[in-house]
Amino acid sequence: MRAIVAHASKRGNAHREFKQLWFTHNHSDTPVATRHSMLTIHLNTDWTCEYFEIDPDLYEFQDYRERSARLADWQFAPRYPEGWAAWLEKRFMLTAQDVCVRYELRIEAVPAGAQLSVNGRQFGVVAAPAVYDITDYVTLDENRLAFRVESGAEGMFGAIRLVATPCE
Numbered sequence: 001m002r003a004i005v006a007h008a009s010k011r012g013n014a015h016r017e018f019k020q021l022w023f024t025h026n027h028s029d030t031p032v033a034t035r036h037s038m039l040t041i042h043l044n045t046d047w048t049c050e051y052f053e054i055d056p057d058l059y060e061f062q063d064y065r066e067r068s069a070r071l072a073d074w075q076f077a078p079r080y081p082e083g084w085a086a087w088l089e090k091r092f093m094l095t096a097q098d099v100c101v102r103y104e105l106r107i108e109a110v111p112a113g114a115q116l117s118v119n120g121r122q123f124g125v126v127a128a129p130a131v132y133d134i135t136d137y138v139t140l141d142e143n144r145l146a147f148r149v150e151s152g153a154e155g156m157f158g159a160i161r162l163v164a165t166p167c168e
Helices: none
Strands: 002-007 017-022 032-034 037-042 045-053 066-070 084-092 101-107 115-118 121-125 130-133 143-150 160-166
Touching: 101 115
Parallel strands: none
Antiparallel strands: 002 017, 002 032, 032 037, 037 160, 045 066, 045 084, 084 143, 101 130, 101 160, 115 121, 115 143
């Protein structure tokens, strides 16, 4: 299959690059691209979750990160009552290419009140479905996408995708 693969530039600024490559894919988080679409990275698997108290008396944190194979299957752990929240985190890498692209984070669904963070940049509460231009916030180094979800939040996660589109 002929594919167009897009990735971030070294500077992490508004100018992004892409180049044409040949590849096939077989994993849900593998970049997917065709002649009709730019690169799409599905960010639905391999998340980690860390629980913490919102207003801690003793700054109680869990002592390890739980893995969540599929984000759509994640539910707030019942052992953490009201007054707790979770950080769900996904890390991914991008590489430099040849032509300008912009990166859109497309979010199908999130639990009510979920807050978005990309590489430490807080985007606030997500009203899904939503599309965020995160071009200026991704880099060639490791990127961190995170959601903060409070206990008792209703709803589930839907598809989360990073889509590269041509610069205008």
